[in-house]
Amino acid sequence: MHEKTIFALSSGSLPSGVAIIRVSGPAVADTAEKILGCLPPPRKATFSRFRHPSTGDLLDEGLSIYFPGPNSFTGEDVLELQGHGGKASVEAILTALASIEGLRVAEAGEFSRRAFENNRMDLTELEGLSDLIAAQTEGQRRQALSQSQGVLRALYEGWRSDIIQARALIEAELDFADEDDVPGSVSDQVWSGVLTLINQISDHLDDGRRGELIREGFSIALLGPPNAGKSSLLNALARRDVAIVTPQAGTTRDTIEISMRIGEHLVVITDTAGLRQTDDEIEREGIKRAVQAARHADLVVWLSPSDAPADLPVKLREIPNEQLLTIGTKADLATSQCEIVVSTVYTNGLDVFLRELEDRIDKRLGHGESAALSRQRHRFALNECSNCLRLSIQSKLDLELRSEHLRQAGDHLGRLTGRIDVEDLLDVIFSEFCVGK
Numbered sequence: 001m002h003e004k005t006i007f008a009l010s011s012g013s014l015p016s017g018v019a020i021i022r023v024s025g026p027a028v029a030d031t032a033e034k035i036l037g038c039l040p041p042p043r044k045a046t047f048s049r050f051r052h053p054s055t056g057d058l059l060d061e062g063l064s065i066y067f068p069g070p071n072s073f074t075g076e077d078v079l080e081l082q083g084h085g086g087k088a089s090v091e092a093i094l095t096a097l098a099s100i101e102g103l104r105v106a107e108a109g110e111f112s113r114r115a116f117e118n119n120r121m122d123l124t125e126l127e128g129l130s131d132l133i134a135a136q137t138e139g140q141r142r143q144a145l146s147q148s149q150g151v152l153r154a155l156y157e158g159w160r161s162d163i164i165q166a167r168a169l170i171e172a173e174l175d176f177a178d179e180d181d182v183p184g185s186v187s188d189q190v191w192s193g194v195l196t197l198i199n200q201i202s203d204h205l206d207d208g209r210r211g212e213l214i215r216e217g218f219s220i221a222l223l224g225p226p227n228a229g230k231s232s233l234l235n236a237l238a239r240r241d242v243a244i245v246t247p248q249a250g251t252t253r254d255t256i257e258i259s260m261r262i263g264e265h266l267v268v269i270t271d272t273a274g275l276r277q278t279d280d281e282i283e284r285e286g287i288k289r290a291v292q293a294a295r296h297a298d299l300v301v302w303l304s305p306s307d308a309p310a311d312l313p314v315k316l317r318e319i320p321n322e323q324l325l326t327i328g329t330k331a332d333l334a335t336s337q338c339e340i341v342v343s344t345v346y347t348n349g350l351d352v353f354l355r356e357l358e359d360r361i362d363k364r365l366g367h368g369e370s371a372a373l374s375r376q377r378h379r380f381a382l383n384e385c386s387n388c389l390r391l392s393i394q395s396k397l398d399l400e401l402r403s404e405h406l407r408q409a410g411d412h413l414g415r416l417t418g419r420i421d422v423e424d425l426l427d428v429i430f431s432e433f434c435v436g437k
């Protein structure tokens with residue numbers, strides 16, 4: 001339990017219709033007495049007058065809700081004051097709270113951190129909550145909500161308890177190893193169970209980075225020869241003049257990124273320098289970056305001008321078919337062989353192009369049917385866990401050593417959910433949160 005009681009504005013920026021101030025910690029009951037005159041009944045919205053604790057001045061009126069710990073967001077006693085969302089109203093209440101002994105303003109993410117420390121949520125749930133607050137698309141919202149409700153927690157804790165059980169059986173066998181009548185079959189069963197687990201983890205990891213792409217954005221690179229209309233297309237998609245467009249071939253050199261929503265998903269689209277042979281040093285650097293962008297993209301759109309069709313250059317031929325889409329541009333100038341054609345002059349074909357993008361993105365990211373890991377951190381820990389499990393099933397190793405590999409495998413999962421040894425991670429994770437959360 002923390003000594004200090006913390007408080008902060010937990011609703012959004014002011015002014016707003018209603019503002020919610022949250023107080024959490026051991027001094028909540030005392031704070032309620034001082035500000036409201038009494039402790040409201042648990043978990044009932046109660047009409048209250050908020051008064052200054054020493055002068056008794058009326059500061060505001062609104063609703064108060066008292067959540068006694070441990071059944072609260074933080075696991076501590078929590079009081080919520082819902083008042084008017086004026087800057088001065090909120091300031092007056094925050095100032096009054098600060099004047100009470102034992103209270104201080106909460107740091108960013110401190111309510112969530114207390115929830116974690118009091119076992120109300122594990123790390124993956126907290127990350128889900130942080131993602132939920134940041135979610136901009138339907139795909140992100142759905143994924144973050146299910147993560148905050150514990151889909152990953154359940155999966156990883158289940159795996160961890162399987163490992164712990166396996167290890168207990170192996171340790172038992174080690175203890176009895178001196179005695180003559182030990183059956184060897186127990187450990188055979190354990191190792192086949194571990195092999196199943198390795199396969200489950202590998203399936204979970206091998207998801208085409210679905211969850212990470214939903215969270216971070218699906219990347220699309222626009223490539224083509226100079227003057228194919230790449231920058232014009234980027235501007236048309238963004239509906240603003242992001243990139244310079246001129247009739248001069250070789251206008252774009254730096255890669256230019258925009259973020260937008262396509263269907264249910266966040267997408268990052270990159271405009272690049274036109275590909276051609278050139279002696280211009282700056283343009284050459286631009287072309288190098290263009291090729292890099294193509295290699296890192298989840299989808300490359302190759303723009304072939306209808307009036308001067310261009311094949312994909314050799315250095316991009318390694319891109320797998322499902323990650324490539326060729327479209328004909330400048331459809332107003334000539335007919336194209338391509339199935340999808342666009343013109344940014346008459347804005348023809350843009351809707352068909354966007355629908356094709358949406359289809360491709362949906363195919364890759366799906367609709368959140370199964371739990372997907374959403375961060376590099378998860379991928380890293382699961383890989384480490386899996387490596388340890390693979391070591392543990394090597395029958396040529398000592399049983400003691402194999403048991404030790406199992407222990408390490410379990411620890412990697414424990415770090416993932418925050419069950420063990422994560423002090424160093426906490427600052428990183430909670431720094432993503434805003435004050436009041």
Ligand SMILES: Nc1nc2c(ncn2[C@@H]2O[C@H](COP(=O)(O)OP(=O)(O)OP(=O)(O)O)[C@@H](O)[C@H]2O)c(=O)[nH]1
Pocket residue numbers: 224225226227228229230231232233244245246247248249250251252253272273274275329330331332333342343344345346
């Ligand atoms: N007629 C016609 N002209 C277009 C169309 N799209 C772009 N243009 C023109 O083609 C020229 C080149 O367009 P950009 O968008 O700069 O082409 P780019 O591929 O970005 O060119 P670089 O950056 O130089 O590689 C400009 O003069 C545009 O106005 C189109 O759909 N139809």
Ligand SMILES: [K+]
Pocket residue numbers: 226227245246247248249250251252
């Ligand atoms: K150009």
Ligand SMILES: [Mg+2]
Pocket residue numbers: 230231232243244245251252271272273274
């Ligand atoms: Mg350009």
